[in-house]
Amino acid sequence: MKKSTLAGEYFLMVLVALNVASVSLGNAQSESFYKGKTLKVVVGTTAGSLYDVWARTVAAHLPRHIPGNPDGLIQNMPGAGHKIATNYMYNVAKPDGLTIIGSILPGMYLDQLVGRPEVKYDWAKFVWIGSPVKGDSQMTMRADAPFKSIDDIRKAKEPPRCGTTGTSGTDYMLARLLEEIMPPLKIHSVLGYPGGPELDLGIERGEIQCRTFTIETFFAREPYITWKKKGFVRNVYQTGRKRDARLADVQTLYEVMDGYKTPEDGRRLASVILANGTLGRPIFTSPGTPPDRVKMLREAFQKMIKDPIFLEDAKKKNFELDPISGEELEVIVKDVMTQPPETIARLKKILTQQ
Numbered sequence: 001m002k003k004s005t006l007a008g009e010y011f012l013m014v015l016v017a018l019n020v021a022s023v024s025l026g027n028a029q030s031e032s033f034y035k036g037k038t039l040k041v042v043v044g045t046t047a048g049s050l051y052d053v054w055a056r057t058v059a060a061h062l063p064r065h066i067p068g069n070p071d072g073l074i075q076n077m078p079g080a081g082h083k084i085a086t087n088y089m090y091n092v093a094k095p096d097g098l099t100i101i102g103s104i105l106p107g108m109y110l111d112q113l114v115g116r117p118e119v120k121y122d123w124a125k126f127v128w129i130g131s132p133v134k135g136d137s138q139m140t141m142r143a144d145a146p147f148k149s150i151d152d153i154r155k156a157k158e159p160p161r162c163g164t165t166g167t168s169g170t171d172y173m174l175a176r177l178l179e180e181i182m183p184p185l186k187i188h189s190v191l192g193y194p195g196g197p198e199l200d201l202g203i204e205r206g207e208i209q210c211r212t213f214t215i216e217t218f219f220a221r222e223p224y225i226t227w228k229k230k231g232f233v234r235n236v237y238q239t240g241r242k243r244d245a246r247l248a249d250v251q252t253l254y255e256v257m258d259g260y261k262t263p264e265d266g267r268r269l270a271s272v273i274l275a276n277g278t279l280g281r282p283i284f285t286s287p288g289t290p291p292d293r294v295k296m297l298r299e300a301f302q303k304m305i306k307d308p309i310f311l312e313d314a315k316k317k318n319f320e321l322d323p324i325s326g327e328e329l330e331v332i333v334k335d336v337m338t339q340p341p342e343t344i345a346r347l348k349k350i351l352t353q354q
């Protein structure tokens with residue numbers, strides 16, 4: 001009996017030793033893989049937008065937490081409402097853990113759900129690393145435009161001209177949602193702007209009167225800080241379930257829906273579209289990336305968002321932090337990509353009209 005116990009203990013010790021050796025070998029191999037290499041961080045917009053600034057921040061901090069400490073390199077791929085960058089990640093980038101999306105429009109899944117032909121990706125198959133923040137939005141309107149509320153837009157004879165990068169943009173999707181659930185409201189969406197800086201110029205020049213983007217962006221950088229101080233713009237509505245403290249006098253879309261007694265199917269439609277705010281600024285890589293590298297990238301993300309150097313940088317840039325893990329993103333994406341046929345049909349109806 002004693003011999004049997006000793007043999008069992010010896011067997012367990014061997015198993016533990018083999019497991020430790022296996023983990024050490026795996027870490028050494030991964031470190032060896034990244035050492036001396038470059039992590040390419042792709043962003044789907046032009047330089048200067050908050051998507052770009054976030055991606056550059058990821059490129060500056062994430063590699064320090066990856067074993068082997070690769071260099072970080074930004075590559076801007078603007079166009080088609082971030083679909084050029086997303087298609088590249090799915091079809092061109094090697095699934096080796098050396099190329100990631102650093103910041104992208106979170107509503108890209110809707111273009112896939114409605115079957116747009118330019119979509120060459122499967123949103124659910126991407127490998128999710130994490131998101132540093134969730135992103136409720138607000139509509140920014142020139143103060144000289146005759147629209148102080150959604151009700152003003154609904155009653156207007158001429159609809160406001162609102163700019164957007166494309167059909168994947170939150171502004172485009174929310175415009176179509178409002179038209180669907182609050183008739184006879186109309187918003188004229190002006191598509192094709194490469195990114196945020198170009199949209200801002202469009203507002204300043206009077207080409208467009210409004211755009212919808214994240215509350216974080218509105219309070220994080222210029223020109224919005226100066227616009228607000230000078231009274232050049234106003235905020236028409238916000239998308240969070242509760243009012244942001246900085247926009248305490250601005251109605252939420254949920255309050256507006258309550259006021260109009262929006263039926264349940266309209267609210268379901270709104271929840272699918274507004275899910276993009278839950279995804280925030282997702283970071284992901286190509287399908288087929290080896291599991292050990294996925295694990296390392298996810299662990300590096302978790303270390304980055306707790307790193308005092310990163311936190312100080314984020315504070316200087318007025319970034320908001322409300323991180324989501326890669327595992328959590330995976331669950332959210334699976335949920336939004338599983339919609340009943342009637343919801344998809346209605347999404348197609350409202351999002352594919354130009």
